[in-house]
Amino acid sequence: MLTVSGIHTFYGPIEALRGVSIEVRQGEIVTLIGANGAGKSTLLMTVCGNPQARRGAVNFEGQDITQMSTHKIVRLGIAHAPEGRRIFPRMTVLENLQMGAYIGGDEQFRKEIDRVFNLFPVLANRRNQRGGTLSGGEQQMLAIARALMSRPRLLLLDEPSLGLAPMLVKQIFATIREINEREKVTVLLVEQNAFHALKLASRGYVIVNGRIALSGTGAELLANREVRAAYLEGGAH
Amino acid sequence: MPTPVGAALRTALKEAAIAAGVALIVALPLVGFRLIDITGGVSIQTRFDWVVYGVAVVFIGRLGLALWRELRIPHARKAGEASSLAIFAEQIAAFTRQYSLYFGIVGAAFAFALPFMPFTDQYILDVAITVLIYVMLGWGLNIVVGLAGLLDLGYVAFYAVGAYSYALLAQNFNLTFWESLPLAGAFAALFGLLLGFPVLRLRGDYLAIVTLGFGEMIRIILLNWQSLTGGPNGVSSIERPSFFGYPFTAVAPEGKTAFHELMGLEFSNSHRVIFLYFLILILALITNAFSVRMRRLPLGRAWEALREDEIACRSLGINPTNTKLSAFALGAMFGGFAGSFFATRQGFISPESFTFIESAVILAIVVLGGMGSQFGVVIAAAFLILVPEFGRDLAQFRMLMFGFAMVAIMVWRPRGLIAHREPSMRLHPVGGPEAAKAGS
Numbered sequence: 001m002l003t004v005s006g007i008h009t010f011y012g013p014i015e016a017l018r019g020v021s022i023e024v025r026q027g028e029i030v031t032l033i034g035a036n037g038a039g040k041s042t043l044l045m046t047v048c049g050n051p052q053a054r055r056g057a058v059n060f061e062g063q064d065i066t067q068m069s070t071h072k073i074v075r076l077g078i079a080h081a082p083e084g085r086r087i088f089p090r091m092t093v094l095e096n097l098q099m100g101a102y103i104g105g106d107e108q109f110r111k112e113i114d115r116v117f118n119l120f121p122v123l124a125n126r127r128n129q130r131g132g133t134l135s136g137g138e139q140q141m142l143a144i145a146r147a148l149m150s151r152p153r154l155l156l157l158d159e160p161s162l163g164l165a166p167m168l169v170k171q172i173f174a175t176i177r178e179i180n181e182r183e184k185v186t187v188l189l190v191e192q193n194a195f196h197a198l199k200l201a202s203r204g205y206v207i208v209n210g211r212i213a214l215s216g217t218g219a220e221l222l223a224n225r226e227v228r229a230a231y232l233e234g235g236a237h
Numbered sequence: 238m239p240t241p242v243g244a245a246l247r248t249a250l251k252e253a254a255i256a257a258g259v260a261l262i263v264a265l266p267l268v269g270f271r272l273i274d275i276t277g278g279v280s281i282q283t284r285f286d287w288v289v290y291g292v293a294v295v296f297i298g299r300l301g302l303a304l305w306r307e308l309r310i311p312h313a314r315k316a317g318e319a320s321s322l323a324i325f326a327e328q329i330a331a332f333t334r335q336y337s338l339y340f341g342i343v344g345a346a347f348a349f350a351l352p353f354m355p356f357t358d359q360y361i362l363d364v365a366i367t368v369l370i371y372v373m374l375g376w377g378l379n380i381v382v383g384l385a386g387l388l389d390l391g392y393v394a395f396y397a398v399g400a401y402s403y404a405l406l407a408q409n410f411n412l413t414f415w416e417s418l419p420l421a422g423a424f425a426a427l428f429g430l431l432l433g434f435p436v437l438r439l440r441g442d443y444l445a446i447v448t449l450g451f452g453e454m455i456r457i458i459l460l461n462w463q464s465l466t467g468g469p470n471g472v473s474s475i476e477r478p479s480f481f482g483y484p485f486t487a488v489a490p491e492g493k494t495a496f497h498e499l500m501g502l503e504f505s506n507s508h509r510v511i512f513l514y515f516l517i518l519i520l521a522l523i524t525n526a527f528s529v530r531m532r533r534l535p536l537g538r539a540w541e542a543l544r545e546d547e548i549a550c551r552s553l554g555i556n557p558t559n560t561k562l563s564a565f566a567l568g569a570m571f572g573g574f575a576g577s578f579f580a581t582r583q584g585f586i587s588p589e590s591f592t593f594i595e596s597a598v599i600l601a602i603v604v605l606g607g608m609g610s611q612f613g614v615v616i617a618a619a620f621l622i623l624v625p626e627f628g629r630d631l632a633q634f635r636m637l638m639f640g641f642a643m644v645a646i647m648v649w650r651p652r653g654l655i656a657h658r659e660p661s662m663r664l665h666p667v668g669g670p671e672a673a674k675a676g677s
Contacts, residue, residue, distance in 0.1 A: 050551060074554035086549035088542050092660045099542045102535060103554040128660065150554065 001026045001186055002047065002078075002154055007056030007066075009039075009046045016042040018210040019056065024154065029180050029187040031201035031218070033194040033231055039210040040190040041083050044156045047188075048080050049073050060154070075103055079152035083159050083190075085143040089132030093123055096131050096142055100149025109149065115183070116145045119175060137168035141175070148179065154186045155179065161193045169193060173200050194231035198222045206231075245307035253300035260295035264288045326649045333655055337612045344615065348518055352511045362510045366517055366582065368622045370575055373521035375602040375614035377571030380528055382600065383609035384537065385564035386544025388445040391432070391452025392599050395425040395569035397459060397591035399576025404472040404586055405465070414478045414581050418574060425573020426566040428455070433565035437558055440547075452596050459588040471587025478513065478581045485509035513582050520578060524571045525611055531567075532661045540564050541661075605646055607653025616654055 002024040009017040017039050024030045034040050046053050047060075050070045058066045065073050074080070088096050097116060101109035117124035120141045126134060131142060140160055147155060157176065161169040173196050179185050191197035198204050198218040206214040206227060214221065221227050268291060271282045333340060351357055351365060374396060381389045402421035406412045412420070432451050436444050459466045466472065479485065480496045487504045489495035496512075497504045531537030539560045542550050547557055580586050602621055606613025620642070628638050646654065 048552060069556075070551045071554045071556040074552065080552040082548055082552050086546050086552075088545035088549065090545060090658055091541065095538070095660060099538060099550075099553055099555075102539065102542075105535060146553070 001061060002188065003057075003059040004043070004047065005057050005059070007043075007046055007053035007058065009042055009051055009053050011042075011051065016210055017046065017053070020207070020210070020212055021056075022205050022212065022215075024186060024188050027180075027184065027186055028202045029176070029189060029200055031189045031191055031197040031204045032207055033191055033197055033204060033221075033227075034207035035230075036192070038207045040207055041158055042210075043207070044080065044158050044188070044190055045082075047073075047156060048078070074150065077151075077153040078156065079147035079150050079154070080156040081143045081147040081158060081160065083162070085139045087131040087134075087139050087142050087146065090130060092128050092130055093134070093142060094127045096146050097123075097149050100146035103150055108151070112149050112151055116148055119148070119178060119183075120145050137164050137172070140164060140168075140172060144172075144175070144179075148183075148185070152185060154188065157187060157189045159190055159192060161191065161196065169196060173197075176200060194227070195222075198227075242308070245304060248307055249300050249303035252303045253296045256299035257292050257296035260292050261288065264291045323649050330650065330655050333612065334659075337655075340612060345522065349515075352514055359507055359510055362507070362514050364622070364626055366510070366514050368619050369514070369517040369521050370579060371599065371602060371618040371622055372615050373517065373524050373575045373578075374572060374599045375606065375618050376521065376524040376528055376611065377568050377575065378599050379603050379609065379611070379614055380531070380540075380571070381564050381568035382603050384528070384532065384544065385540040385561065385568075387561065387564060388441065388448070389565075389568070390445050390449040390593075390596055390600065391455075392448075392568075392572055393591045393593070393595040394432070394452040394455035395428060395572030396576040396579065396595065397455055397588070398425045398428045398569075399573030400580040400586045400590070401459060401466060401472070401576075402573065403577035403580045404475045407476040408472065413482075414476070414577070415481070418577050421577040422570040422573045425576065426570040429566040429569025430562055432569075433562040437561055449593070449596075452593060456588050456591050459591070466588075469587060469589075471585060471589070472580075473585045475580050475584050475586065477509070477584055478516065480512055485512065513578075517578055517582075520574055524574075527567075527571075528611060536560065536563060538661065601643070605643070605653055607650075607655040609658055610653065610655040613653055613655035 002022075004020060004022045006019045006021050007017055008015060008019060020039070020043055022030070022032070022043070032040050032043060042051075045051065047058055047065075048070050049065065049068050049072075053066055056066070057064060060073070060076055060078060063076065065076065088099065091099070097113060098106075098109050101112060104112075117127075122138055123141060123145055126138065131139065134142060140162075144155075144157065144160060147157075160172050160176070164172065176187060176189065177200060180187050189197055189201065198221050201218040203217050204215065204221045205212050206221065214224065214227065216224070222232075265288055269283060269285055269288045271284060272279050273282050348365075348369075352362060374392070377395075378389065378392045381387050381392070399421045402424045403414065403417045406417040406420060407414070432448065436447050439447060460468055462468070477485065480499070483494055483496045483499045484490065485496050485508050487495070489498060495504070496502075496508055502508070528537075532541070539550065539555050540563075542553075542555065543557060543560055550557055550560075579590070583590075598621060602614055602617045605621070606615070606617035621639075624642055625636070625639050628634075
């Protein structure tokens with residue numbers, strides 16, 4: 001479904017991705033783990049075309065999207081919940097969700113709103129509350145819900161567990177599974193919380209200094225000694 | 238250990254001394270010396286007694302203020318309360334917000350009835366027209382600043398483009414006001430795009446600087462392009478408005494009927510003023526209706542989302558380029574309409590009328606009113622135009638009054654008079670109000 005082949009992405013003179021190739025197949029949850037600054041978020045953002053890869057290619061459902069601008073890529077059926085939630089703080093929950101359905105318009109909004117409220121009942125209760133007044137966990141749910149409003153086939157999630165209490169982390173990961181299994185949305189998940197992410201994912205990649213260091217199924221990576229040493233021991237719950 | 242009162246007194250004395258010192262430095266050259274005309278030249282007259290009085294007033298005033306604050310606020314602050322005046326201001330604002338629809342209807346009804354009120358004379362109508370021009374400009378700029386969150390310090394440029402468009406079209410091509418109006422709006426919108434393109438990547442203070450420069454550029458071009466704009470002499474004898482082709486003159490030009498003949502009225506100068514008043518009232522109301530409607534349309538919502546978070550907007554499939562450009566262009570268009578009106582009302586325009594201070598006043602209207610609040614713009618425009626107007630009797634002190642009023646607003650209502658964002662949608666759109674009630 002999504003094929004990233006040998007991409008190099010730069011921030012000015014700094015090469016953040018040095019020839020990264022990954023693949024996401026229909027129906028999978030693929031996770032990308034790595035330390036701070038390894039290039040996880042950059043990879044997601046490169047898929048979205050902001051920044052664009054200087055070399056290499058990004059393919060989505062057979063279409064080359066390497067040089068496409070972000071708002072066009074989103075229209076192809078990719079939704080991106082960016083790092084740090086980035087909800088609209090002064091707009092209400094309902095208005096935030098409406099912006100999620102921006103491309104499809106009001107018709108799309110009416111079609112998707114119930115589905116999204118089903119996945120996130122707490123948002124339904126808070127629908128007229130301003131985004132900025134929600135708790136951290138609720139804001140994260142809103143960010144994911146907003147991304148789902150465009151009815152994407154591929155959902156890119158950037159650190160959904162960031163800054164959340166362990167209870168909420170569990171809840172968020174359970175919801176991601178539900179989105180994948182029940183709503184048939186393919187998920188590419190970037191996480192620092194390697195344990196939860198690998199347990200959830202069908203496959204995973206470990207990214208180190210802008211290169212893919214390891215890949216395998218979630219279970220394989222969980223059992224891998226290097227992965228355990230680098231990302232799980234000490235930090236595992 | 239000094240007693241609390243002693244400590245308060247010491248702080249207050251110190252503050253008062255500093256304030257008095259500043260007052261002395263400022264007052265000595267400004268008040269202390271005065272140029273007077275005497276036969277055969279000018280001479281300097283000293284009035285140090287004035288300086289002494291002034292400094293004394295500042296000292297005592299500051300002392301009193303500081304003492305009052307030191308002795309009573311500590312208790313209030315401990316309890317986490319705002320001052321009683323701030324609470325009062327918030328109550329008024331809340332009341333206004335709650336009934337803003339009724340205020341709007343009553344206000345509009347009053348505005349339509351104003352020309353026929355017994356106490357209304359030409360002076361009141363003239364002031365009202367000026368207020369309405371600024372209300373319209375405020376609503377236009379509110380699209381750019383309040384909704385899209387793009388700080389524009391050069392809005393007067395579009396006002397100028399609109400005014401000159403009408404003036405030059407009327408003079409060179411004999412177009413009437415109604416024919417020129419859409420063209421002037423289109424020209425202004427075009428200039429909005431022209432400004433929009435280079436500043437697309439800028440935000441906040443950088444954007445403000447470029448827009449400020451743009452406003453000055455337009456003014457300087459108008460000043461120097463003598464052959465087209467007449468330079469500093471401006472454009473004079475601009476065609477006055479007619480009532481859809483029936484001129485407001487005592488004697489109609491050949492082949493035409495004057496307005497008072499058409500209506501069977503006695504000729505009066507006030508007909509033209511009343512017509513101008515209704516013209517700007519309707520133009521302003523159109524601007525308002527447009528903004529209110531836009532907020533409910535996808536483009537208007539995208540403006541607001543863009544103001545909140547540009548990166549999030551991109552990832553939702555919003556094209557930030559088009560969205561920003563449309564805000565600049567549409568905001569500019571209303572500035573252009575207002576400019577055309579200004580030109581036809583004044584009959585004479587020159588670059589003098591389009592200085593930076595105009596941009597500043599319009600921006601002050603938007604900010605004081607509470608960014609994005611339509612009703613706040615009306616109050617702030619009325620306030621900013623009427624205070625200097627009614628303060629005319631205070632002569633040179635009226636700008637002082639004006640400054641004092643602005644400071645007072647920013648102290649008590651730091652986010653604007655009616656700082657509040659009304660959600661553009663409330664109920665659950667699927668099940669209707671019943672479902673929403675059941676769900677909440």
